Amino acid sequence: MATVTFDKATRLFPGAERPAVDALDIEIGDGEFLVLVGPSGCGKSTSLRMLAGLEDVNGGSIRIGDRDVTNLAPKDRDIAMVFQNYALYPHMTVGENMGFALKIAGEPKEKIRERVAEAAKILDLEQYVDRKPKALSGGQRQRVAMGRAIVRSPQVFLMDEPLSNLDAKLRVQTRSQIAALQRRLGVTTVYVTHDQVEAMTMGDRVAVLKDGILQQVDTPRNMYDNPVNVFVAGFIGSPAMNLLQVDATGGTMHFGGAEVPIPRETAEVADKAGRKITVGVRPEDMDIVAEGQGLKTTVNLVEELGADAYVYGTADVDGKPYDVIARVDGRKPPEKGQSVNFAPKQGHIHLFSTESGERLKA
């Protein structure tokens, strides 16, 4: 068990102009499940590989507990990693795969057998211990990869998109299994994914990266309620938050026909940006209002999910068309082609600077 600290850790690939990971600062608590999430190329996998020792650190340092591991070999870091493609050794049986690290470490055979049997039991792999990986299904291989990590009882688990090769149903199932297992074992875990639903459902805390720069680290709840900038606001949540550039004059923000008062310091920022402000409203915070009292939206598509329905439409703000998504009552959704007016629920708007994208007081 240990904490993990990224202290201004930087990775610059040879020949690249911009660092793949730029001065990453994260403190991960003992036993915490931290998810690194972001679009592809954001540096999340590179960060994980830096922690694993598979990637050099060009600046800053990484610590596991009190140990500085920045320049240690992977094997000396006391970590175990689950790879996206599982990386099972094809010439070894399931049992040999799981016990390999212990065998290399020179542990007695008796102990290895015991630990492998234990892990196989936890992961429901007992009947497959003597099989080769190619005789297993994708889900079983994924569990063997997990087992290989568990058997070592390391200080930190690293997982690099371990669910991306599973089908949708199995992914949801395995998602909760991994989270439950992690809680049970209490091992500090760093988990990389590009799927924000995975991030929100599994992590104790979530770290959002973009272009190698950390945007925000927070609990899923806080991340959802208080995104620090436009990027995080648009990335977290499914369907995504509606983000529109609207007029803000004299302390009032105009959301179509709806007028929402904004604090003075926010208004000052808006004034500097040519009286513009970026407003964000989650689909579930959009209310249907009477004509003239909200944003007039033409409905393009209605997704009926039973209890709810999602309305996908187009709204016109200052001559610019915006895509708008709203969650409405499933029993009486508007129809395709119809015009609807939306206004944000009171107290549920997010405001961002149009220039910097930073969150403003609402």
Place this chain on the structure above:
Amino acid sequence: MSVPYKFGQMFIAIGAFVAVMGVVLFLADRVRSRKGEVVQTVVFVLPATLMIAFGLLYPGLRTIYESFKDASAQKFVGFDNYKTIFTSEDQITVLRNTAIWVIVTPVLATLIGLVYAVLIDKAKIEKFAKALIFLPMAISLVGASLIWKFVYDYKATENQQIGLANQVLKWLGLDTYRFLLTEPWNTIFLIVIMIWVQAGFAMTVLSASIKAIPDDIVEAARLDGVSGMRMFRYITVPSIRPSLIVVLTTISIATLKVFDIVRTATGGNFNTSVLAYEFYRQSFVSFNNGLGAALAVMLFILVTPIVVYNIRQMRKLEAR
């Protein structure tokens, strides 16, 4: 006959072949009835079948038949020729040499190729280093043997040396050595030539195979605490095992059939003869037809199982 005349003949022959095949295929294509497909299949398969029958099958059966006859192929002698192979002192030496060749060459050539491939993998000079060891493959075995004949050239110690090997011995303060004359080591020095040629082949195939090992498996192994020799033993070698077997068997086959090196370097003298050379010598130098045929059959019997095994392994490799 002048060179242009021969070329002319060659072009006429090729042209005639193309014309005849063209006509045959054209006619086959015209058969539009239900039988058309059968006719077309036969037209395509028949030439190859005939060529194999005349060029391989008939001579093969004929050789087996003649291996039971005497030196002038007049009367049947039963298994006498085979008895000679296993009892005559000369022939036992041939068998011994062949055994040494087949055991030493594939193992050493593959080992050298493998170690070389691992050492230069991802090195800066990889391409150059690969070309260097692969180049001997481009030389014919006769050419290679001539080169090495010079390397092994013997002059008495006090004289000026023209052979590299003996010059090195002289530099080391040792007496010069008759590399190609002194038994039984001369066979080993001939084998060196074969290894020099085959190691490049082994290196190329194994290097490609090593590069095909997925990066994440190597990374997983590094996290599991493996490096250096243990990476080689636990990850690299098991991962390329099928290629290793194909390389070993392919070199074994080439070695069993080795003829050029023995012919060029020693002419099979000084007890360096091997099966493939001995069967040529018995048939066309000593005119002992029966014994020559029996040696050829021996060679065939030894090569066949390796070929079968080799093809099976290659199929497995493709199926992976």
